[in-house]
């Protein structure tokens with residue numbers, strides 16, 4: 568099922584990214600700023616996964632981007648079949664980016680392929696620098712790690728260099744970027760990574 572999603576994305580030259588993290592790390596905040604700052608250059612669609620509410624879909628809708636909300640009820644992660652239905656509803660345009668915001672959970676979403684090109688893990692500075700060591704599967708499954716909420720660093724004991732070392736010990740090929748979705752710090756590196764990873768344009 569994930570392969571079918573991947574084929575669909577490849578056919579439309581859609582860069583599909585699976586955003587995975589603990590609850591509240593700033594996934595939706597990151598998407599809001601990314602859409603506001605990049606949306607004029609690149610078409611962006613969003614699939615929102617939460618157990619309940621359409622709060623995140625409403626936040627994305629306010630940016631003007633296309634969005635589909637999935638509620639998983641008791642489910643703790645998204646799966647490829649449910650994402651396939653959301654893709655149909657989203658109907659992403661050729662050459663766009665589709666962000667799939669997974670259910671906030673640092674465990675289960677690591678194990679499920681949705682057909683994305685990459686998992687992007689988000690870890691915020693309030694969570695502690697040991698999380699890559701304690702939840703290694705997520706950091707091993709991800710290609711990118713965004714360390715978010717760096718605007719809070721002056722108020723925390725969080726050692727960002729130790730966090731990066733822990734993450735690289737688990738996954739040496741992880742691309743690590745430090746950002747503040749709230750303040751905009753470091754976001755240009757993230758945009759550069761997105762632009763570098765957009766698929767070759769589809770015709771039509």
Ligand SMILES: Nc1nc2c(ncn2[C@@H]2O[C@H](COP(=O)(O)OP(=O)(O)OP(=O)(O)O)[C@@H](O)[C@H]2O)c(=O)[nH]1
Pocket residue numbers: 588589590591592593594595596597617623670671715716717718719746747748749750
């Ligand atoms: N200080 C600071 N706060 C942030 C930043 N990014 C997000 N927040 C705050 O963190 C809280 C959670 O942000 P969300 O964007 O809802 O996080 P999320 O990962 O989408 O949460 P779930 O979807 O519930 O898992 C909100 O109060 C945000 O305002 C940041 O860079 N700095």
Ligand SMILES: [Mg+2]
Pocket residue numbers: 594595596623668
């Ligand atoms: Mg969210």
